[in-house]
Amino acid sequence: MRRLLDAAAGLVLGYLFLPIFVIVAYSFNSPAGKFNFVWKGFSVAAWLDPFRYPALVEAMQLSIIVAALSTLMATVLGTMLALALSRYRFRGAGGVGLLLVLPLATPEVVLGSSLLSLFLTLNVPTGFATIVIAHVMFSVSYVAFTVRARLRGFDWSLEEAAMDLGAGPWRVFRTVTLPLITPGIVAAAMLAFALSLDDFVITLFNSGSDVTYPLYVYGARRAAFPPQINVLASAILGLSLAVLGVNAWWQRRRMRAT
């Protein structure tokens, strides 16, 4: 029975990774035509020339810049919200919580299209700024909930102790609270970054003529799908794996030190 359960879990994990293997494998494909859906032969050509398609590279660059900027803003806003909700009891906390949950419960099509209708009504041209605005909007909730989860069980009396010792509130925050909640903030920031990089639907509605990496891939479905798309996706995967690995190793070290 136990074995069956483990086997089932293993199968599901394998199922989760099946497309990943295909993505990486097909970055080594040498497709005959414009599309990359049938295996033709092994080749490292795409890896040796990953930046062959300037439009793809520009799209990737835009995605990374948007992700960095929106992660920064969303992490600040979301962490502040999480701190407020965890540390204090105040009227309207329930309302704030509801406001945070609602975007998660709204289909992306509606989030994207409503934002577009706002911009259209206000005559704001869609482009880089509107993409960032949209990304911050949907990331704030995720950051707030992630940091809040980490703050559960946080011993706030540490802050009180520090203040009793004479430290001002900002100093207390900086030297006592912040170091302890940093892992949670880092996790939330990584989540926000991934969400931004990955976002397609909301960006589709609010990008104007700017093209992010997911938008490029979507356009490619009709026209041409070079293996370089797989190369860049695999590269991102590799980098993320590295970051996760480093973060895990660093956590282990800190845990052993304390």
Next chain:
Amino acid sequence: MVRISNWPLYIDDRTIPEFQQATGITVQYHEDINDNNEFFAKIAEPLRRGQSIDRDVIVLTDWVAGRMIRLGYATPLDVAAFPNRVNLAPLAQDADFDPGRRFTVPWLFGMVGLGYNPRVTGREITSVGDLFDPAFKGRVTMVTEMRDTLGLVMLGEGRDPMKCTVDDIRAAAARVKQARESGQVRAFTGNDYTEDLANGNIAIAIAWSGDIQGLHADNPDLRWVAPREGAMLFSDNMLIPKTSDRVALAMRWIDWCYAPAHSAQIVSRAGYISAVQGAIPALERIAPALARSPLVNPPPAVLSQLRNFRALSDAEDSEFTRIFLDAIGG
């Protein structure tokens, strides 16, 4: 620097470097046009406001170019800066969407017909009716361009797309809808039918001539045929958006592309039909087999069978598009 938007894989490797070297003008080339409606929707708002779209030359299909002209979003071509204009082929001299060719000249012409894989069909394909042959159920694709699909279907019913009425459109759309609902038509595609056709997943596709020309290298079996009832002709046209502040540079580019040798280079990669006189002899020198292909150099018999879709008013365009969208699934 001149900024160009074009369809993917519509240019060869030599034209841009040679242009840059000869004129000293840098080219920023974007292959960001994948669908006429999508692209138009992207640029319509900024142009309506008089804002720059960061482009000096865009390549749009005839009917969208017509819409741009009607809305006043296009800058007239500077004929004085366009000496190669004399090379404009007779076929392209005039156009009902741009009378007198004041705002556009074709980048390339193309034909819409039937692409098929003889190993899958088991026989030759000759007629629009073959699209509806139950023997090919689930192995037929049509394209999402309303004028191309409905135009061809109307030709198959003996109607002339150059004079079609809304009832003709309704009848053709009903036939398409029935084919979709019965599972006869597997999908409505952009250029993505090419892979399925090459692999044998699809038997017949409504296809653009240049796509099949390009596929010959991988799969020499594939054929493109103009149905006996007629085929559709379309042109993708170079146009200068009204907010471009580099008209002179744009004209240099357009003029460059209208030298026969350069047009031949472009055709050698794109596989479509040039609008430049003298391009075929130039093509003979660099790609003789291609110069003899009926897809790039159609014989008079085929040319006489080609039909345009008539120019539509905005109201008709909206209505016909709605009817078509309903037919292909909403």
Next chain:
Amino acid sequence: MPSAGSGRRAALAPALLVLPGVLWLAAFFVLPLLTLARTSVAAPWWDGYARAFTGYGTIFARSFGYAALATVAALLLAYPLAYVLAFRAGRWRPLLLGLVILPFFTTFLVRTFAWKTILNDGGLVVRVLQALHLLPPDGRLLDTAWAVIGGLTYNFLPFMILPIYTSLEKIDRRLVEAAQDLFSSPVRAFRLVVLPLSLPGVLAGSLLTFIPAAGDFVNAELLGGPNQRMIGSVIQAQFLQARDYPLAAALSFGLMAVITVGVVAAARLLREEQLA
């Protein structure tokens, strides 16, 4: 919960912390929804809604059907993995959790294209299914409802796994042990103790799967054919191509309305079952 210094300060601090985020969401979430509502009201005010509900009934029904099937499938797949993660993973847990999240780091579009490759006609999966006579000899998976539902299931699987895992992980081990001592079979122990305690996670995961799935269109466009078109595609096309804003906005609200009704009904059903 501690009080922070003086009474005045106590009120100010949370307000200051909360204000920027709340303002941002008010401006870019709440206000847009109001604008969307305004947009949905056209020349005769009911025009957009009338067209939305007369023309697209089938597509709405199809979207919810696919989303429901995908949710059930995701639940069946996610539960074993979440169970193993919570109860049997031990020190492998952080690694396994990381593995569950890792696929997120490739763009979901590229993952869906990978499914196009996997489910290709003549590909391994199709050929195996044909050999097993689950597919006719010239059958296919792409451009069918199965491919779309499969894609939806796959894309939202982590959203189902994580909440169920969180729920299971919170269950007191001693309860489980006591149940296993009390009941003769582990299956009964599971059914009568663990399963009911995990229901909040199941509900959360189901919502996080069903709601986005109902509005999705990428899976249908990449893996499905014209007879699998979903309402998200229509909304997108009406907004971005046809630019028929009243219709598009009306469709959006229609989608939200049905989702809300469905979710509230399901939640009530679940709560009634729990009380009974």
